[in-house]
Amino acid sequence: MKAVRVNNISKAYKGKLALEDISFEVEKGELFGIIGPDGAGKTTLFRIMTTLILADEGEAKVDDYDVVKDYKLIRERVGYMPGRFSLYQDLTVIENLDFFASLFNTTVEENYDLIKDIYKQIEPFKDRRAGALSGGMKQKLALSCALIHKPSVLFLDEPTTGVDPVSRKEFWHMLKNLQKQGITIVVSTPYMDEANLCNRIALINNGEFLDIDSPQNLIKKFPKKLYSVEGDNMPKLLKTLRANDNIETCFSFGDCCHITLNNETKDNDYKEIQPSIEDYFIRLSK
Amino acid sequence: MKEFLTFTKKEFLHIFRDTWTMMIILVLPLVMMLLFGYAVTTEIRNTNIGILDYSKDETTRSIINRVQESEYFTISNYFNSYDEIDQSFKSSENSLVIVFGENFSENLLHLRKADIQIVADASDPNAAKTLVNYLSNIIGSTLKDLNKTTIENYEIKPELKLLYNPLMKSSYNFVPGVMGFIIILVCAMMTSISIVREKEKGTMELLLASPTSPITIIVSKLIPYFVISLINIITIFLVSYFIMGVPINGSLFWIFILCILYILVSLSLGILISTVSDTQLMALVISAILLLMPSMLLSGMLFNIESMPLILQGIAQAMPAKWFISAIRKLMIMGVDAKYVLHEFGALLLMEVIIIGISLKKFKKRLE
Numbered sequence: 001m002k003a004v005r006v007n008n009i010s011k012a013y014k015g016k017l018a019l020e021d022i023s024f025e026v027e028k029g030e031l032f033g034i035i036g037p038d039g040a041g042k043t044t045l046f047r048i049m050t051t052l053i054l055a056d057e058g059e060a061k062v063d064d065y066d067v068v069k070d071y072k073l074i075r076e077r078v079g080y081m082p083g084r085f086s087l088y089q090d091l092t093v094i095e096n097l098d099f100f101a102s103l104f105n106t107t108v109e110e111n112y113d114l115i116k117d118i119y120k121q122i123e124p125f126k127d128r129r130a131g132a133l134s135g136g137m138k139q140k141l142a143l144s145c146a147l148i149h150k151p152s153v154l155f156l157d158e159p160t161t162g163v164d165p166v167s168r169k170e171f172w173h174m175l176k177n178l179q180k181q182g183i184t185i186v187v188s189t190p191y192m193d194e195a196n197l198c199n200r201i202a203l204i205n206n207g208e209f210l211d212i213d214s215p216q217n218l219i220k221k222f223p224k225k226l227y228s229v230e231g232d233n234m235p236k237l238l239k240t241l242r243a244n245d246n247i248e249t250c251f252s253f254g255d256c257c258h259i260t261l262n263n264e265t266k267d268n269d270y271k272e273i274q275p276s277i278e279d280y281f282i283r284l285s286k
Numbered sequence: 287m288k289e290f291l292t293f294t295k296k297e298f299l300h301i302f303r304d305t306w307t308m309m310i311i312l313v314l315p316l317v318m319m320l321l322f323g324y325a326v327t328t329e330i331r332n333t334n335i336g337i338l339d340y341s342k343d344e345t346t347r348s349i350i351n352r353v354q355e356s357e358y359f360t361i362s363n364y365f366n367s368y369d370e371i372d373q374s375f376k377s378s379e380n381s382l383v384i385v386f387g388e389n390f391s392e393n394l395l396h397l398r399k400a401d402i403q404i405v406a407d408a409s410d411p412n413a414a415k416t417l418v419n420y421l422s423n424i425i426g427s428t429l430k431d432l433n434k435t436t437i438e439n440y441e442i443k444p445e446l447k448l449l450y451n452p453l454m455k456s457s458y459n460f461v462p463g464v465m466g467f468i469i470i471l472v473c474a475m476m477t478s479i480s481i482v483r484e485k486e487k488g489t490m491e492l493l494l495a496s497p498t499s500p501i502t503i504i505v506s507k508l509i510p511y512f513v514i515s516l517i518n519i520i521t522i523f524l525v526s527y528f529i530m531g532v533p534i535n536g537s538l539f540w541i542f543i544l545c546i547l548y549i550l551v552s553l554s555l556g557i558l559i560s561t562v563s564d565t566q567l568m569a570l571v572i573s574a575i576l577l578l579m580p581s582m583l584l585s586g587m588l589f590n591i592e593s594m595p596l597i598l599q600g601i602a603q604a605m606p607a608k609w610f611i612s613a614i615r616k617l618m619i620m621g622v623d624a625k626y627v628l629h630e631f632g633a634l635l636l637m638e639v640i641i642i643g644i645s646l647k648k649f650k651k652r653l654e
Contacts, residue, residue, distance in 0.1 A: 050495050052653045071651075076497040086488035090303045091296065102292040103496045145492075 003184035009058035033198030079151030089131030104149030136167030227270035293506030336363035341390035463587025477556030535621025581607035
């Protein structure tokens with residue numbers, strides 16, 4: 001049994017295609033990442049999987065339940081954390097947690113073990129209103145609320161967007177721990193550096209999946225040697241490189257440029273580097 | 287059942303923690319009652335009046351005394367010439383002036399007629415008309431009393447008998463009106479806003495992703511507003527009965543059944559508005575324009591429905607407030623039996639069925 005199975009899903013909003021023929025599977029206990037820029041269709045896909053909207057075409061199953069027919073059963077067994085902080089800001093931490101527990105017909109005590117590690121960090125502030133928490137604490141509270149009913153599949157839509165780097169790192173550490181407890185996790189993110197922490201990832205752009213594989217394999221698929229060129233004047237550097245006929249592709253990466261060549265020449269001056277998921281994504285989405 | 291209670295508790299917390307919501311649903315009703323009761327009264331009392339008396343004789347003096355004695359008028363100015371009158375109107379010193387012609391008593395005695403003029407500020411025509419009426423009555427009755435020995439001045443005057451509200455107290459009119467308005471405000475507007483707030487803040491997404499049924503979510507959102515509306519109704523009744531002296535002549539049982547029915551209609555309207563609005567602002571504007579304003583203007587609270595243009599009369603029929611106010615007037619002020627308000631009950635019941643039907647049809651168990 002697969003945790004998630006999506007077959008040929010398409011969805012359009014007012015004639016504009018948001019998702020086009022998406023198919024993938026997530027194994028039980030897997031940490032599956034969906035990586036792509038804003039507006040790629042990640043949230044639409046999450047909402048289809050969590051039974052919140054209907055796809056125009058195709059079918060999707062979670063724990064072998066159909067998202068259209070068995071939507072009630074799915075709602076009982078998945079945890080969902082939307083991209084935007086969606087808890088009640090005027091309720092306190094503990095009130096939010098209690099509320100979401102009873103929403104799923106359970107109590108905080110019953111599943112305390114599961115959320116213990118995460119909740120312990122915000123417990124000192126349990127009587128503070130959710131709206132007054134810092135970004136990192138809000139995210140921990142949201143995750144606790146999504147976990148309170150011991151879901152078998154956890155859907156996290158851009159959980160680390162707008163969170164500081166330290167909290168992001170912490171958050172992925174928490175996900176790894178949850179995975180050890182047997183929970184399947186489907187997570188989306190626009191940050192390519194987080195992709196390496198997933199078992200497998202899907203690269204999504206403009207509503208289409210570009211590739212699905214483990215991060216290691218995806219990097220191996222990069223077909224060319226990749227070089228890095230550095231320079232002080234980035235616009236001028238880009239212009240010069242793009243004028244060079246032997247340079248196939250050229251993208252700026254912070255303070256340097258990543259390039260590939262049409263014809264590999266022996267001993268060129270460029271510094272060869274290891275391609276990253278981002279290099280592969282840019283190459284595919286070109 | 288337990289999740290239902292938690293939901294209701296959560297909803298009460300939302301209300302109690304938001305100062306503005308608390309102000310609107312608990313303080314506003316009292317403020318409206320007091321405003322309508324003491325400030326915006328349509329009754330006329332203590333109007334300033336000016337006198338220009340060219341005769342200064344016995345008769346004019348007794349008329350002036352009568353005017354002064356009446357509770358409607360206070361004499362603010364005595365003028366010496368006609369020119370001063372215009373100035374006094376412009377500086378709002380008085381809104382009415384009586385001018386007595388020369389030789390008033392003598393003319394009255396010998397010519398059987400005398401010159402008297404009432405000058406009124408008609409920039410508020412309704413008030414001016416009422417004031418002139420009051421004043422003519424006072425003058426007429428004074429003259430009648432003075433001349434009662436002469437048989438020639440025999441005249442027929444209609445005598446009015448005002449039923450149910452003999453003192454023409456405006457509180458008899460506005461208490462039902464304020465109730466009709468407040469319930470629409472609390473039930474329809476505040477509920478629709480509170481439901482749409484969950485959509486806008488994204489919490490509706492989480493609620494829908496849970497196994498709790500949408501009906502439970504909505505019904506538990508309505509309970510607090512239902513309770514608060516009942517509290518408001520009772521407060522308004524207590525204030526109007528004990529402070530403003532409005533009688534409760536009819537059966538309390540039927541009055542409360544009527545209130546509950548009207549609250550349910552308003553709550554359903556709130557759900558309906560929430561299903562068509564995506565933002566709190568939109569819910570606010572829709573309920574203000576389509577419900578609050580007509581409930582104020584077209585319900586018969588401020589203006590008489592029968593004297594409106596036909597199209598407005600038609601719109602008024604679709605206002606739940608109109609039926610509620612009409613029924614509560616009959617039950618409370620006239621003290622009639624429940625069978626005389628069947629018509630109003632029927633109209634409200636029909637509205638409830640239609641609105642609930644449409645809301646259920648429009649209600650979504652998913653996000654779109």
